Amino acid sequence: MKKTLIASAIAAATISGTALAQESNLPTVYGNIQYALTYNNVDGGNSSIAHNDNGSTIGFTHEHAINPGLTGFMKIELDGIDADDKSKGRGRIKLDEAYIGIKGDNFGQLWVGSDDSLYEMAVDRIVNYYEVASLNIGGSYTTGEGDLIQYMTPSFGGLKLGAAVQINGDGDSQSGGKKSYPYQLAAIYSVDALTLAFAMDSNDGATGYSSGAAETIKSNENTYGLRAAYSMDALGVSLEYQTRKDAYDVVGVQGTYTLGKNVFALSYEMAEADGKNGDAKIDTIALQALHNVSDNLYVYVEGYLGGGDDGVYGVADKSEASSVSVGGTYYF
Numbered sequence: 409m410k411k412t413l414i415a416s417a418i419a420a421a422t423i424s425g426t427a428l429a430q431e432s433n434l435p436t437v438y439g440n441i442q443y444a445l446t447y448n449n450v451d452g453g454n455s456s457i458a459h460n461d462n463g464s465t466i467g468f469t470h471e472h473a474i475n476p477g478l479t480g481f482m483k484i485e486l487d488g489i490d491a492d493d494k495s496k497g498r499g500r501i502k503l504d505e506a507y508i509g510i511k512g513d514n515f516g517q518l519w520v521g522s523d524d525s526l527y528e529m530a531v532d533r534i535v536n537y538y539e540v541a542s543l544n545i546g547g548s549y550t551t552g553e554g555d556l557i558q559y560m561t562p563s564f565g566g567l568k569l570g571a572a573v574q575i576n577g578d579g580d581s582q583s584g585g586k587k588s589y590p591y592q593l594a595a596i597y598s599v600d601a602l603t604l605a606f607a608m609d610s611n612d613g614a615t616g617y618s619s620g621a622a623e624t625i626k627s628n629e630n631t632y633g634l635r636a637a638y639s640m641d642a643l644g645v646s647l648e649y650q651t652r653k654d655a656y657d658v659v660g661v662q663g664t665y666t667l668g669k670n671v672f673a674l675s676y677e678m679a680e681a682d683g684k685n686g687d688a689k690i691d692t693i694a695l696q697a698l699h700n701v702s703d704n705l706y707v708y709v710e711g712y713l714g715g716g717d718d719g720v721y722g723v724a725d726k727s728e729a730s731s732v733s734v735g736g737t738y739y740f
Contacts (some may be wrong), residue, residue: 427717439466444735452726464489476510516561530594531633532608534660540663540733543712545677547650549631551590570594605635629653642666656681669700690716707736
């Protein structure tokens with residue numbers, strides 16, 4: 409699960425090291441080690457406890473001036489380190505992100521490769537906020553994070569427009585060996601403390617690229633999503649709505665509050681199946697308390713309570729699941 413807090417922290421660290429890296433033309437190196445202890449329970453079903461690596465990564469970034477006002481950049485990030493188990497670390501490291509691009513104040517940004525998709529960045533934010541996210545729901549869209557060509561315009565009075573296309577060629581295992589060109593469109597408007605975003609996904613690719621629970625939904629209808637967020641100093645609130653015909657509709661609301669070195673988050677998500685998938689409902693309440701121990705280390709506690717119609721968690725006459733996680737992350 410993508411960690412927005414980690415991404416922000418790494419971005420800050422990257423910026424602070426840019427001058428030194430550019431002087432020597434060496435890439436900036438960053439990384440993190442993440443551990444989490446998680447207990448899961450399904451009412452009437454199974455319970456489990458596990459101590460896991462929660463997505464440790466190592467990465468490299470680099471950028472250089474092509475000419476005044478235009479910059480070239482690259483990033484490569486590896487995960488699957490399995491820092492909790494020495495025996496699992498051999499030969500399991502895999503690619504998480506890798507892309508190259510150009511950007512400029514008047515040009516915008518164009519990048520090619522594997523990265524978070526425009527739809528994910530613009531709308532599907534609640535599920536990506538939490539560290540463990542064991543019961544979070546997320547949106548129904550199948551254009552994933554590989555083989556992407558993405559473009560974002562510069563800001564026009566606070567408005568940015570974006571487009572992305574995924575190139576699935578003949579023999580591509582992720583697309584089932586069939587050519588396809590799924591695409592996404594996005595519009596993000598930011599003014600002062602308010603952000604409004606709209607995005608759509610054509611869902612024309614294969615489910616092997618799926619970014620959410622859509623991988624179990626066989627629907628080629630478009631996904632549409634809206635997000636509104638407002639920040640008031642220490643307090644932030646956001647609302648998301650996502651819909652896809654013959655799949656399901658998702659609504660989510662989240663509040664965050666920062667108090668010194670502590671960050672608290674509370675959210676509610678609800679999904680309802682649509683059309684041929686029936687009308688089953690599922691919901692999740694998530695709570696997080698995070699403490700920044702230092703500039704490079706934070707710890708957290710997350711709790712989740714899931715509910716809905718009977719059978720949504722695999723037990724015929726039950727409809728409740730819960731999860732508690734305690735974790736820590738060191739990043740540089």
